[in-house]
Amino acid sequence: MNILVPGCGGFIGSHFVERMLARDGVTIVGWDAETSKISHLLDHPRLVLRQRLLKGPSAYEAFAADVENCDWLVNLAAICNPSQYNTEPLRTIYANFIDGYPIVELASQYKKPLIHYSTSEVYGRTLASYVSSEVYAAEDLYLMDAERTPMVMGPIQNQRWTYATAKQLLERLIYAYHKESGLDFAVIRPFNFFGPRMDYLPGIEGEGKPRVLAMFIAAVLQGRPMLLVDGGRAKRTITSIHDAIDALVAVIERREQSLNHFYNIGNPANEVSMRELAQAVRSAFARVTGEPRFLDHPTLDVDARAFYGDGYEDCDRRILDISAEQARLAWTPKRSLEQLLDETVGYYWQKYGERSRLRATG
Ligand SMILES: NC(=O)c1ccc[n+]([C@@H]2O[C@H](COP(=O)([O-])OP(=O)(O)OC[C@H]3O[C@@H](n4cnc5c(N)ncnc54)[C@H](O)[C@@H]3O)[C@@H](O)[C@H]2O)c1
Known part of the structure; x- marks a missing residue:
């Protein structure tokens, strides 16, 4: 394959x-300019790496030949850093829609099944966030079902929604190619995948504002407070990267059942507010290191607009229905929040714990 x-x-x-690559008979042809996260795989005889971005006519010409020769096309290319959605909206729209357009066209032209990574952000805010508190708890107003729930974006000036709308339009393009040209597809909407190698740790591996867990872990390692945007009220469901990869493998293995559907991939059992997540990160550090000092690691409340800049708006909650996914993929997420935090914190502690230890001992 x-x-x-x-x-x-x-x-x-x-x-x-x-x-x-751990499976016999699988060859991966990968396109990316960034390779530090796969440095341990670069010598593998069944990995063919095109170390460049898919951008511009010559890249797409070379890419077309790879599409013609593949059995599956799994599109993971994107810019997906929340702090860029409102600060670099043009780049966000280009990377998540315009750069993706030819990938969809080529998959359709060569009749190759396309697994495309979209985002749980396509739902926007919950319907519940627009109604009074008495009806807020009605399940229909917040539970996200991949083929039933409407998508509710904020106004254009709130440029945070550039990413979600670009991703949504690409999903619509894929569906249109399916209906008009017979493209076979699976669209995956990730709900906060966490694990080793996620994003980058700001102040250690790069600069900027990556997704929340990378922010929290970097803050703890560097002895800074974990910043809670708008008091850490927003809720998210957290998913182990290994459960997420199990779902992707199931899409490939169960082709007859899996193709031509949209998938919420996440773990509804791991729903937390960002304040609760900060507490869970403290506990994970204490468990992993055996050092109780982490249980008192401080947090600091920050205003969302001050933190992310103008045009930011948050989603109140993202809780998913996965019953259709479980049935079609014979898949169920298994890792608890505690397990996945221990694995992730353990990975970064092994890499960078010495800095924290030196600071603590002065
Ligand atoms: N990780 C999550 O929890 C999560 C959540 C929602 C959506 N997603 C989606 O899943 C996909 C993968 O996410 P990730 O977490 O691995 O992100 P990531 O940023 O770690 O990886 C994206 C990769 O795409 C590459 N890339 C960008 N533009 C490219 C181009 N033109 N050609 C070739 N490569 C290009 C980048 O260099 C990067 O290595 C993205 O579509 C993202 O929007 C992920």
Whole structure:
């Protein structure tokens, strides 16, 4: 089996490529300019790496030949850093819609099944967030079902929604190609995948504002307070990267049942507010290191607009219905929040714990 993977060098790509190369008979042809997360795989005889971005006519010409030769196209290429959605909206729209357009066209032209990574952000805010508190708890107003729930974005000036709308339009393009040209597809909407190699740790591995867990872990390692945007009220469901990869593998293995559907991939059992997540991170550090000092690690409340800039707006909650996914994929997420935090914190502690230890001992 030959799998073509644009964005192979990112967080999800690194785990997917690692998992698939462990199987006999699988070849991965990966496209990405970034390779640090797959450095341990670069010498693998069944990994063919095109170390460049898919951008511009010459890249797409070379890519077309790879599409023609593949059995599956798994598209992971994107810009998906929340702090860029409102600060670099043009780049966000280009990377998540315009750069993705030719990938969809080529999959359709060569009749190759396309597994496309979208986002749980396509739902926008919950319907419940617009109604009075008495009806807020009605399940229909907040539970996200991949083929039933409407998508509710904020106004255009709130540029945070550039990412979600670009991703949504690409989903609509894929569906249109399916209906008009017979493209076979699976669209995956990730709900906060966490694990080793996620994003980058700001102040240690790069600069900027990655997703929340990377922010929290970097803060703890560097002795800074964990910042709680708007008091850490927003709720998210957290998913182990290994459960997420299990779902992707199931899409490939159960082709007859899996194709031509949209998938929520996440773990509804792991729903937490960001304040609760900060507490869970403290506990994970204490468990992993055996050092109780982490239980008192401080947090600091910050205003969302001050933190993310103008045009930011948050989603109140993202809780998913996965009953259809469980049935079609014969898949169920298994890792608890505690397990996945221990694994992730343990990974970063092994890499960077010495800095924290030196600071603590002065
Ligand atoms: N990780 C999550 O929890 C999560 C949540 C929601 C959505 N997603 C989606 O899943 C996909 C993968 O996410 P990730 O967490 O691995 O992100 P990531 O940023 O770690 O990886 C994306 C990779 O795509 C590459 N890339 C960007 N533009 C490219 C191009 N033109 N050609 C080739 N490569 C390109 C980047 O260099 C990067 O290595 C993205 O579509 C993202 O929007 C992920």
